Amino acid sequence: MSFVTPDQPSRPTEVGPRPPGRPGAARRIPAPRTGEPPRRRPPLAVAAGVAAAGAAFTSWLPVAVVLWLFQLSEGAATVPAAVRAGLAGWLLGHGVPLTTDAGPLGLAPLAMTLLAVWRLTRAGVHTSRAIGARGSRSPRRALVAAGAVGVAYAVLGVLAALLVAAGGPGVSPVRAGVTLAVVGTLAALVGAARTTGVAHLLAERAPLPLRDGVRAGLVAGLLLLGGGAGAAGLAVATGGGDAADLIGAYRTGVAGQAGITLVSLAYAPNAAVWSASYLLGPGFAVGTDTAVRTSEVSVGALPAVPLVAGLPGGPVDGPAGALLAVPVLAGMVAGCLLARRVIRSAADEKTPLPWAPLLRPAVLAGPVAGLLTGLAAAASAGPLGGGRLADIGPVPWHVAAVATVVTGVGVLLGAAATRVLSRP
Template sequence: MTSLLPGPAAATAAPLDARHRRPLVLVAVLGGAAAALSTLVVCLAAGVVGWFLADAGAHGAPRDGLRVGAFAWLLAHGSGLHVSGVTVTVVPLGLTALAAWAIWRLGHRVGDSVSGHGPDADRIADGERDWTVAVATACFAAGYVAVALVTLRLADTPATGPSAPRVLLWCLLLCATSGLASIAVGSGRAAIWTALLPAGARAAAATCLRVLGWYLAVAAVAFLAALVVDFGTAVNVMSRLHTDAGDATVYVVATATVVPNAVLFSASYLLGPGFTVGIGTLVSPAVVQLGPLPMFPLLAALPDSGTPPAWTAYLLGLGPLVAALAAAWSQRRLPTQRWEEGMLRGCAGGVLAGIVLALLAAVSGGAVGPGRMRAVGPDTVDVLVHAVTAFGIGGLVGGLLMTGWQRRAARRASLDSPA
């Protein structure tokens, strides 16, 4: 992957290194298929283990466990399915994150294996077109989609009806994001492309990632704190399900796959718009209106229905505060003494983080049952407006404060230095 980094040694060594000039199409297609199969095999194994733990294999056959594992993998790719005539469209983002991680790891290896193809760093810097990453990503996606379509064909039944177009769309999105980025990094092209970008653009992108990461960490802490406070309710839900040790283990693992969804719900709550747990409900710092809820342990983290305490209004300040701190911390690595540049970096990074958070919130909800449970999750437009506003203002303030501190430090250093 370092064969295309700037430098005459790397540029001359790449064509001679066979490890970085393997057949591009073959390696990329096999890499995509391997990325899909790696998580699919894990889901299939978990399905068989869950089938055995549920009733020690007294009912059904191992192929039933395999089918459940395949459906879990397809759900992670947005397939949805029908359960007893009820449509379920929610995506277990825990499994989706696992799939994205597998795509990243295999894509990075694919990029390293084909990094010797195409022009070297000097020719790319001179403006010569390089299609290595684009072709490798397309072949990688073809291998991934092929595995998905075969899985869909083998697991599909008239009663379940997973959506093939949704699976295809999610596979292409994963390969176009995690796959493209990992191949670009592994092949060394990302280092060349980012070096050509202005310092302000790189700083804004770094601020975006830091703001988003810090805020999701805060949302995760808030969700876990709410769950721990009312952990007895979650335990009571498990006891009322009358599950034995094997069933409880399977249920806990299945619950863990939607923890990222709950974290995004928590992020929406802290921003202000909140989320719904059914048609006609709302959970936000201003009002909590609930109805009958299914027996699901993570719902123990929900606040009580009615008017929330007055202190919950202060939670709305977490978004701007986290964005300001993250923007200031990010600017420490790429300092600037220009007020307008520090302001633009922080504000642009915060706005980008708000847009990404809204996109994540859009895929965190869906239908989880019949009737009123057909609408669960945050409202994407509300999250977008609140996130862009909170992160943009916070990033702007953080960028200005850090710029002022850096200007003061530079002035003090110039005064302390000898004439």
């Protein structure tokens, strides 16, 4: 028996021959096996199918739970109905329109869209690792992994459309398959490109001004959308009493009110994009022949949802006008970060910094930010039924054009000011 105390710690295990003067034979270490067959990897179809199914399940489950709460409040909650309703909401989150008695429903909840895109990105990562493409820096293998995930996701979309159409709103299986194939492939390609190293390879081969311009544009666009989210949250918070009254007016019990709140949260990213469009100037519509802009607010009868409490009551005036500077400030912050990065690089190389390496990426940042906000505006818009609710959201190209100019000017101002005020 060996005794171990704090003053007498256990000795490390001795490997190899014992020191001289000690009895006993040396311990034998087994030699590594040679000729051992390599670890078998799953087929591409199996890896992509499992990854796509996991992404679909984790993005469908929250939707099914929220809609089940609605059905529970009405006393009609059944497992088949909850599954079918969850699949309908899951397809809607990918941009697949539904046909209902009230008209077409195509306003996608962007919170669910972001969740699905994130899970598909992880599916691309898992598939690339499963087929042994990690770190291969092979564009072909990245495309193969992403395409396999897209095909498997499209099959799941077709099956979901058939189940929904069997006893619920109308949905086209062809539209569902094509839409989910595109979304699944593009999202999985992001994860596959990062895992295989293709993203790093493309960044190395791209010109430095292009890399800096894309990075600054993405920063400016994300800051603009973040400013819109902050403004939307502030508007809803100041109208919190009205929002609570709207929720209480449903009289659906705790479960139903929880479901209404969760649905409102699912559309919160849509409200953030609409708020960014409002700050930019083009504004958005909440129905046919309506407009919500800084200079005009013209709305009619609105659906009783909590997000309606955040709509402005009229044109911007007073201290609220300071919010209109958010788009320019977002561009200036991105320009400042761009200039600091370029100045630091020049200082490390101990070379003078001319204006050209700074202004070229600053000019490119505006179109990148405009493209990002335009795509976000397109994803956030759609019909919410027939009649006057057939036009909801901003006009994408209006948002993209104004964001390109406003953020581009802001990036140029921020970069130039940082360059002038920086210490040589």
